[in-house]
Amino acid sequence: MIQVREARADDWPAMWRLMQPVVAAAETFSWDPDLPEEQARERWFHEPPGRTFVAIDDDGEIVGTAESEPNHEGPGAHVATAGFMVDSHRQGRGAGRALCEHVLERARADGFRAIQFNAVAESNARAVALWKSLGFRVLTTVPEAFCHPTEGYVGLHIMYRRL
Amino acid sequence: MIQVREARADDWPAMWRLMQPVVAAAETFSWDPDLPEEQARERWFHEPPGRTFVAIDDDGEIVGTAESEPNHEGPGAHVATAGFMVDSHRQGRGAGRALCEHVLERARADGFRAIQFNAVAESNARAVALWKSLGFRVLTTVPEAFCHPTEGYVGLHIMYRRL
Numbered sequence: 001m002i003q004v005r006e007a008r009a010d011d012w013p014a015m016w017r018l019m020q021p022v023v024a025a026a027e028t029f030s031w032d033p034d035l036p037e038e039q040a041r042e043r044w045f046h047e048p049p050g051r052t053f054v055a056i057d058d059d060g061e062i063v064g065t066a067e068s069e070p071n072h073e074g075p076g077a078h079v080a081t082a083g084f085m086v087d088s089h090r091q092g093r094g095a096g097r098a099l100c101e102h103v104l105e106r107a108r109a110d111g112f113r114a115i116q117f118n119a120v121a122e123s124n125a126r127a128v129a130l131w132k133s134l135g136f137r138v139l140t141t142v143p144e145a146f147c148h149p150t151e152g153y154v155g156l157h158i159m160y161r162r163l
Numbered sequence: 164m165i166q167v168r169e170a171r172a173d174d175w176p177a178m179w180r181l182m183q184p185v186v187a188a189a190e191t192f193s194w195d196p197d198l199p200e201e202q203a204r205e206r207w208f209h210e211p212p213g214r215t216f217v218a219i220d221d222d223g224e225i226v227g228t229a230e231s232e233p234n235h236e237g238p239g240a241h242v243a244t245a246g247f248m249v250d251s252h253r254q255g256r257g258a259g260r261a262l263c264e265h266v267l268e269r270a271r272a273d274g275f276r277a278i279q280f281n282a283v284a285e286s287n288a289r290a291v292a293l294w295k296s297l298g299f300r301v302l303t304t305v306p307e308a309f310c311h312p313t314e315g316y317v318g319l320h321i322m323y324r325r326l
Contacts, residue, residue, distance in 0.1 A: 011285040026237050026238045027238075028236070029238075030235030030236055030237055030238055030239030030240075031235075031236050031237050032236040032237045033238075035236075035238050067249060071194030071308075072282055072308075072319075073192075073193055073194050073195040073198075074189050074192070074193055074194050074195045075189045075190075075192075075193055075196075075284075075309050075310045075311065075312070076193030076282060076308055076309055076310075076319065077171060077193075078310060079305065079308045079310075085293050100192040108246070113307065114305075114306075114307075114308070116305060116308070118281070119235055119239060121238075124210045136295060137323075139305060140303035140321060142242065142277075142321075142323060143240075143277075143323075143325075144276065144277075145234075145235075145237075145239055145277070145279070146238050146239050147239075147241060147243045150310065156235075156239065158302075158303060158305075160305060160306075162306075
């Protein structure tokens with residue numbers, strides 16, 4: 001059973017252990033694959049109303065993490081965005097789903113009206129299927145906007161769910 | 164005749180004079196309307212390959228400004244994004260068009276494959292028409308993603324042009 005809670009500063013080393021390989025692989029995230037750890041930490045932990053979560057398995061291990069924040073500011077601050085990373089060795093065990101359900105619940109409680117994902121690689125079939133099963137739909141696919149290391153140029157889905 | 168050139172650090176006071184009312188109006192930009200000047204400056208001037216431009220009129224006055232940078236990093240760094248602000252008292256004189264033509268030209272020269280605008284308020288009919296006349300198309304409209312001060316919730320267009 002996966003538990004999700006707010007991330008604490010002292011969770012970071014375990015979070016980065018699972019995040020760094022995801023970033024370096026550059027198969028799912030549009031981040032610099034060599035992003036320094038300190039910049040990753042600043043990017044993943046937000047000022048309120050942004051939030052950061054960790055998913056914990058039965059052994060008490062951090063197996064995934066998520067962040068959410070307003071997608072824009074001011075007149076656009078009522079739509080949230082979010083990002084998710086799961087330990088590549090622990091995929092398919094429900095961490096991504098548990099994290100996303102938690103993000104949806106908290107975003108709704110925080111008063112956001114919708115969630116928008118800005119860049120879901122269409123080659124990331126597992127994630128696309130998961131988000132769809134959680135009520136997200138593809139608003140559009142930006143053509144060839146993601147250069148996958150083995151599949152070449154693929155589209156980036158912009159996905160959306162009203163809260 | 165509008166001339167466009169790279170912005171210099173000492174252009175900032177004139178840039179901010181035209182930008183601040185645009186930001187404060189919150190009618191077109193999804194920024195905090197009270198964004199402090201220093202944060203606006205950091206947001207508008209980029210590290211390379213980002214660029215910042217100013218549009219100069221016949222009197223040598225700065226009447227508009229634009230910025231562009233990669234929309235994402237790493238596997239997504241080949242698509243640029245851009246932002247534009249024109250002095251509200253000098254609209255309709257070609258500054259926006261000249262800035263966008265310049266951004267397109269430089270982005271192409273810099274090797275970008277496309278440009279994506281992430282948040283064009285659909286209520287901003289003048290801008291939407293201008294971008295369309297310059298070859299952009301609306302990929303999707305995120306529903307009610309922009310809260311206009313008088314028109315209420317309107318959509319945010321995501322616009323795109325291949326280079």
